[in-house]
Amino acid sequence: MHFIKLGNDLAALQNITPEELYVYCYLYQWQRLGHKVVRTSIYILSKHIHILKTSAANKNRIKNNLQLLQGKKLISCTGNDLALDIKLEQDWSDCFTLIPSVLYERADNAYEWAIICYTLRWSSFKSRISYMEYSVALGCTHKTTINTIKKMANKGLIGIERGQYINLQHDKKQRVNRYHVVGGSCGETAAHELVGVQGYALMNGDQRIVGDDDIKHVAKIFYEKDRAIVSRDVVNYNIDKKRQLIDQIKRAKLD
Numbered sequence: 001m002h003f004i005k006l007g008n009d010l011a012a013l014q015n016i017t018p019e020e021l022y023v024y025c026y027l028y029q030w031q032r033l034g035h036k037v038v039r040t041s042i043y044i045l046s047k048h049i050h051i052l053k054t055s056a057a058n059k060n061r062i063k064n065n066l067q068l069l070q071g072k073k074l075i076s077c078t079g080n081d082l083a084l085d086i087k088l089e090q091d092w093s094d095c096f097t098l099i100p101s102v103l104y105e106r107a108d109n110a111y112e113w114a115i116i117c118y119t120l121r122w123s124s125f126k127s128r129i130s131y132m133e134y135s136v137a138l139g140c141t142h143k144t145t146i147n148t149i150k151k152m153a154n155k156g157l158i159g160i161e162r163g164q165y166i167n168l169q170h171d172k173k174q175r176v177n178r179y180h181v182v183g184g185s186c187g188e189t190a191a192h193e194l195v196g197v198q199g200y201a202l203m204n205g206d207q208r209i210v211g212d213d214d215i216k217h218v219a220k221i222f223y224e225k226d227r228a229i230v231s232r233d234v235v236n237y238n239i240d241k242k243r244q245l246i247d248q249i250k251r252a253k254l255d
Contacts, residue, residue: 003098004028007090011097011121013137015072018114019051023065024074024088025113029101031088042081051110097121100183106157111148114138119158119181127161128176149179156182 004025010016016024026049030038042059051065052058059081066086069075078085099120107113118137119129135145152158161178 002029002101004101004104005092005096005098006117006121007092008095008097008121010074011099011117013114013118013139016074017065017068018110018138018140019061020065020068020072021117022051022107022110022113023049023062024069025099025104025117027075027086027088029104036087038086040084040086042084103157103181103183106155106183108151111138111140111144112152112157115148115152115158116181119179123180127178127180129179130176158182 005028006021006025010021010024013021023045026045027038042063045062046055046059049062050058051061063081066075066077066084070077073089076087076089097117097120099117103116104113107116115134115138118134122129131142131145131149134149135142138145149158149160153160159180159182161180
């Protein structure tokens with residue numbers, strides 16, 4: 001599985017809009033194929049990046065987002081609309097979130113992609129995110145947030161666990177929903193993704209945290225047991241925890 005690597009600030013939508021993130025992540029997928037510089041055009045980009053419905057308006061919006069990304073020193077652009085060379089300027093070696101590239105293809109628009117990134121960014125720390133928090137991060141209305149999440153849930157892109165009602169001083173209040181991205185981590189790279197959120201470059205085989213064989217086991221158990229082991233247990237590591245983790249894995253394989 002291929003991943004899009006984003007700095008935690010970007011994944012949390014800090015100082016970047018959903019549209020800018022949407023355009024940036026499309027460009028990133030070319031970079032991971034080994035292209036240091038992407039040779040493209042506004043016309044080609046508009047065939048793959050759909051922000052607005054009309055062709056002319058979509059091209060102008062993409063061009064505007066490229067200019068904004070360049071102003072934030074995330075990319076550099078040279079050339080013109082017909083022959084455009086684009087290079088990504090940031091490479092996060094720590095403090096990053098890895099997001100499966102396949103999810104980009106499943107997102108229908110910039111808001112859906114931003115919700116995926118935001119949810120995965122905080123997946124190791126919290127799963128309860130309010131509509132208000134999403135709205136503030138996305139910079140959109142409460143209604144747009146609710147409708148977008150409902151649409152994502154209906155097509156199986158995001159899972160929702162409805163918050164239970166609790167009694168607070170004789171007053172019922174519903175807890176905030178839990179969210180998880182369907183397919184947000186799978187295969188042998190799940191541990192890389194979740195520990196990467198904490199800022200450890202396990203993609204480079206950081207043996208101070210956990211060995212390669214254990215990474216495979218941990219990733220497998222994340223996938224098979226629905227994240228039975230939380231990521232911070234992998235990050236805050238010592239020998240005793242390592243033994244305990246292996247025991248958990250062995251027991252789970254017998255279930």
